[in-house]
Every structure is written in structure tokens, then in C-alpha cells.
Amino acid sequence: MINLTKSEEDYLKALFQLLTEGGKSKIGNNQLAEYLNVSPASTNNMVKKLKAKDYIVSERYGKLELTDQGIEIAVRLIRKHRLWETFLYNYLNFSWDEVHEVAEQLEHIKSRKLVDELDRFMEYPKVDPHGEMIPDADGAYNITPKVTLSSLKEGDICKLAAVNDASVSFLRYVSQIGLALSSTIEIVEIRDFDKSICIRFDDTVETVTKKFADNVFVKIIS
Amino acid sequence: MINLTKSEEDYLKALFQLLTEGGKSKIGNNQLAEYLNVSPASTNNMVKKLKAKDYIVSERYGKLELTDQGIEIAVRLIRKHRLWETFLYNYLNFSWDEVHEVAEQLEHIKSRKLVDELDRFMEYPKVDPHGEMIPDADGAYNITPKVTLSSLKEGDICKLAAVNDASVSFLRYVSQIGLALSSTIEIVEIRDFDKSICIRFDDTVETVTKKFADNVFVKIIS
DNA sequence: TTAATTTGTTAGTCTAGGCTAACTTATTTA
DNA sequence: TAAATAAGTTAGCCTAGACTAACAAATTAA
Numbered sequence: 212m213i214n215l216t217k218s219e220e221d222y223l224k225a226l227f228q229l230l231t232e233g234g235k236s237k238i239g240n241n242q243l244a245e246y247l248n249v250s251p252a253s254t255n256n257m258v259k260k261l262k263a264k265d266y267i268v269s270e271r272y273g274k275l276e277l278t279d280q281g282i283e284i285a286v287r288l289i290r291k292h293r294l295w296e297t298f299l300y301n302y303l304n305f306s307w308d309e310v311h312e313v314a315e316q317l318e319h320i321k322s323r324k325l326v327d328e329l330d331r332f333m334e335y336p337k338v339d340p341h342g343e344m345i346p347d348a349d350g351a352y353n354i355t356p357k358v359t360l361s362s363l364k365e366g367d368i369c370k371l372a373a374v375n376d377a378s379v380s381f382l383r384y385v386s387q388i389g390l391a392l393s394s395t396i397e398i399v400e401i402r403d404f405d406k407s408i409c410i411r412f413d414d415t416v417e418t419v420t421k422k423f424a425d426n427v428f429v430k431i432i433s
Numbered sequence: 434m435i436n437l438t439k440s441e442e443d444y445l446k447a448l449f450q451l452l453t454e455g456g457k458s459k460i461g462n463n464q465l466a467e468y469l470n471v472s473p474a475s476t477n478n479m480v481k482k483l484k485a486k487d488y489i490v491s492e493r494y495g496k497l498e499l500t501d502q503g504i505e506i507a508v509r510l511i512r513k514h515r516l517w518e519t520f521l522y523n524y525l526n527f528s529w530d531e532v533h534e535v536a537e538q539l540e541h542i543k544s545r546k547l548v549d550e551l552d553r554f555m556e557y558p559k560v561d562p563h564g565e566m567i568p569d570a571d572g573a574y575n576i577t578p579k580v581t582l583s584s585l586k587e588g589d590i591c592k593l594a595a596v597n598d599a600s601v602s603f604l605r606y607v608s609q610i611g612l613a614l615s616s617t618i619e620i621v622e623i624r625d626f627d628k629s630i631c632i633r634f635d636d637t638v639e640t641v642t643k644k645f646a647d648n649v650f651v652k653i654i655s
Numbered sequence: 656t657t658a659a660t661t662t663g664t665t666a667g668t669c670t671a672g673g674c675t676a677a678c679t680t681a682t683t684t685a
Numbered sequence: 686t687a688a689a690t691a692a693g694t695t696a697g698c699c700t701a702g703a704c705t706a707a708c709a710a711a712t713t714a715a
Contacts, residue, residue, distance in 0.1 A: 240693055253673055255694060272693060303550035313544045322535045328525035462663055475703055477664060494663060
């Protein structure tokens with residue numbers, strides 16, 4: 212648990228995200244590989260190593276799971292990532308779509324004091340610029356099961372709670388059409404033939420694709 | 434010039450520091466190796482690569498020099514390092530001796546915007562917590578030739594201008610005896626048999642070793 | 656000016672973390 | 686339930702950047 216490489220950390224974080232946010236029952240080697248954009252062979256290698264170090268458990272040909280140790284590492288990374296995003300956004304004039312890439316680098320800086328002091332400096336923010344919860348220094352991680360915009364039905368009304376931060380073009384699109392955190396959204400119509408969704412918010416009516424709606428997380432109001 | 438690895442950056446920065454701050458006329462393979470705590474063979478390898486990429490020039494068995502490109506990389510790293518040290522010290526409650534290690538990691542984060550915005554956020558500081566000049570965004574680097582405390586003679590009076598930040602125990606010692614930036618120091622006596630130096634500052638009289646005095650940089654007053 | 660010492664170079668090895676190609680085991684589906 | 690497909694594994698190779706051991710060139714000293 213002392214010193215993991217950047218790659219080892221990346222694998223653990225990715226597995227954690229897939230397990231908690233993906234909604235899938237089984238995460239295997241290939242899903243992890245695809246998520247990280249590496250080959251299944253590379254993943255196999257790394258998983259083997261992380262199993263030997265007791266961060267991952269799995270049976271041969273079976274599904275992957277994290278040990279408590281593994282979860283701890285992943286949550287720390289997510290805490291760091293989101294704190295840095297918040298810092299970049301609130302203090303350094305970074306925009307929504309710029310923060311992720313730099314935070315991906317900053318989350319690997321090894322210094323417990325750095326992240327805790329950054330937290331204090333910003334007065335313990337609860338959510339990052341994309342609406343995601345920031346785990347606290349004890350690793351308490353509030354897993355709110357994600358409800359995607361795409362899972363609602365016609366007539367539902369919801370609030371935009373968070374967005375997936377991993378794609379720059381997606382984030383640009385979100386701000387371009389005028390959606391912002393806490394926007395109230397009404398599902399006007401779901402078109403059956405291509406699953407595209409017509410939504411209304413702030414006197415705007417837009418039609419978005421299923422893929423878009425998959426990356427928008429909401430809180431249902433009615 | 435696009436994307437260097439962390440190691441490549443480390444070598445370039447180290448060479449730059451040796452060339453500008455070391456006061457030596459010739460920097461060779463072995464000095465660079467020793468400075469970086471790697472073997473001469475590793476250094477040879479890396480130097481070969483950096484020559485191929487046009488960051489370093491040297492003849493076989495000859496002294497090492499940086500190209501303009503190489504200098505630019507090194508100065509940017511120094512700028513980043515010192516800005517981060519300043520941030521850690523002024524905003525995140527880091528102490529003198531804690532900043533260096535974390536800044537060594539932070540200086541490798543790749544984002545031009547990050548460092549320039551950090552600079553703006555802190556209102557363009559001119560010096561870091563150890564008294565060293567911070568190069569500006571254009572890479573203008575004010576090379577003030579360093580005068581070490583050990584180079585003075587009895588009776589000289591000087592001001593503490595900067596200290597070498599690379600050793601934690603050294604920095605602890607500096608603050609422990611009460612020396613601070615801008616302290617006025619008088620050379621009371623230089624003991625010949627071991628080159629130890631007796632200094633007076635702020636009504637304190639202390640004897641320090643030659644090695645200590647080598648790491649203290651001063652501005653001569655009289 | 657030759658010998659000793661220092662400095663630089665080369666060759667070969669190691670680890671981390673990628674890759675492709677080939678193969679094996681599970682799972683689907685006809 | 687057998688064949689097709691998907692998922693997981695293994696073997697072997699590559700690059701970066703370390704290392705040691707052996708050797709060559711320069712420099713210093715006798």
C-alpha cells in the first residue's frame with residue numbers, strides 16, 4: 212500500500228469507477244481494458260500484479276473485485292481528482308472542459324498534506340465543478356446511485372446533478388446548449404425509433420441523443 | 434520539443450543548474466550522473482538521446498552544453514518548481530523544508546495554462562520561499578551569480594539572499610538556528626584548521642561548517 | 656614521458672508497462 | 686448439444702530507463 216506506480220493507480224481507479232458507477236454486475240478483464248484504452252493482454256498482466264499485491268481479487272476467468280485496500284487507493288485518487296478540478300475551476304479560471312485533463316495528472320502527485328491542505332484552503336467543498344461528490348479525508352465516499360437522463364420517461368421532471376467529465380467535446384456541448392448544474396429539465400418526448408430525447412429547460416427545447424443522455428446524471432423531482 | 438518524459442526533463446534541469454549555478458567551467462557526464470544520483474552509464478545513454486533530439490550539444494569525451502531549446506525546457510521547469518513552492522508555502526501551510534519534495538513532482542505537470550494561471554493567482558511573485566528568482570512566463574531568467582557564505586572573509590557583512598532547497602535537514606537546521614531571508618550576517622571569524630565560520634546575526638553568534646556555508650547564498654553589503 | 660587515475664563509453668542485463676498473435680475457456684445461440 | 690462467438694490467458698517482442706562490468710581515452714603526477 213505504500214507506493215504504487217501511476218499505472219497501477221490508474222487501473223485501480225478505473226476498476227472502481229466501473230464497479231460503482233457503471234451499473235454492470237460483472238466487470239471483467241476486457242471491460243477494464245476497453246475503459247483504459249489498453250489491450251486485454253496488458254490488463255491481464257496488471258491485474259495479475261495487483262492481485263499479488265492484494266488490491267484486487269478474482270478467480271481465473273472470473274469477475275474482478277477490489278479489496279478494501281484497493282478501494283481506499285481508488286477513493287483517494289477520486290478525492291484528489293475532484294479537489295484539483297475544483298481548484299482549477301474556482302481559482303485558476305479553467306473551464307468545465309479543461310479541468311479533467313490536468314486533474315488526471317495532478318491526482319498522481321504523492322503528498323497527503325498537499326491534498327488535505329488544498330481541501331482546507333478551499334473550505335472543504337462538497338462537490339466538484341461537474342456536480343460529483345468529493346470524498347472526505349477519511350475516505351468516506353457517498354455513493355449516490357447514478358440516474359442517467361436516458362433512464363427517465365416522458366413527462367418526468369428532474370434536476371441536472373452531474374455530468375461525466377471524461378469527454379471534452381461532450382462538456383463543450385453541454386455548456387453550449389445552455390445546460391448547467393441544477394438546471395431543471397423536463398422530458399418532453401422520447402422518440403422511439405432512435406431513442407433521442409426532447410427536453411425542455413429554461414425556456415429552451417432541445418433534442419439530444421441517447422448517447423448524450425447517458426452521460427448526464429440527474430435527480431428526479433417528479 | 435513537444436513532449437519530454439519526466440526523466441528527460443530531470444536531466445535537462447540538472448544540467449542547467451550545474452551549468453549556471455555550479456560555477457564549474459566544465460560539466461561532464463560524471464558530474465551530471467552524481468548530481469542526479471544515477472550511474473554514469475545511465476547518464477551517457479540519456480545524454481545520447483538528448484543530443485539526438487537537439488537539446489544538448491557535446492563532443493565525444495567533451496563537456497556538456499545545452500541548446501537554446503534545452504535551456505528553454507530547463508527554465509520552464511525551474512519556473513514551475515518555484516511557483517509551486519511559493520504556492521505551497523504561502524497558501525497551503527507548507528514549511529520551508531517541505532516544499533521542495535512536492536514541487537519536484539508538481540514541476541512535471543504538463544499544462545502551460547496551469548502554471549501561468551497559478552502565477553496570476555499569486556500576483557506574479559518575484560522570488561520563491563528560499564529567495565530564488567522565479568523566471569517569468571517568457572522564460573526571462575535573471576541569473577544572479579551566486580555568492581556563497583563560505584566565499585566571504587572575516588569582517589564582511591552580508592544579507593542572506595537564498596538557500597539551497599534540496600536538502601531537508603539543511604533547511605531545518607537553517608530555520609532552527611534562526612536564520613531567515615534578509616537576515617544580516619557578519620563574518621566574525623574563519624577558523625583555519627577546519628574552515629568553520631563563526632557568524633553573528635540578530636544578536637546570535639553561531640559557528641557553522643564549511644559545508645553549511647556552501648549552501649547559503651548571500652549579497653555582500655560591505 | 657610513462658604510469659596511475661579519473662572520466663567517458665560500450666555491452667549486456669533487468670523491470671515496468673505497453674503491444675500482437677495464438678490459444679483456451681466460457682457463454683450463446685442455432 | 687454442438688458450433689459460433691466472446692472473454693480471458695499466454696508467449697514473445699518492444700521501448701524507456703535504470704544497473705554492473707569491462708574497456709578506452711584523457712588527464713595528472715611521478
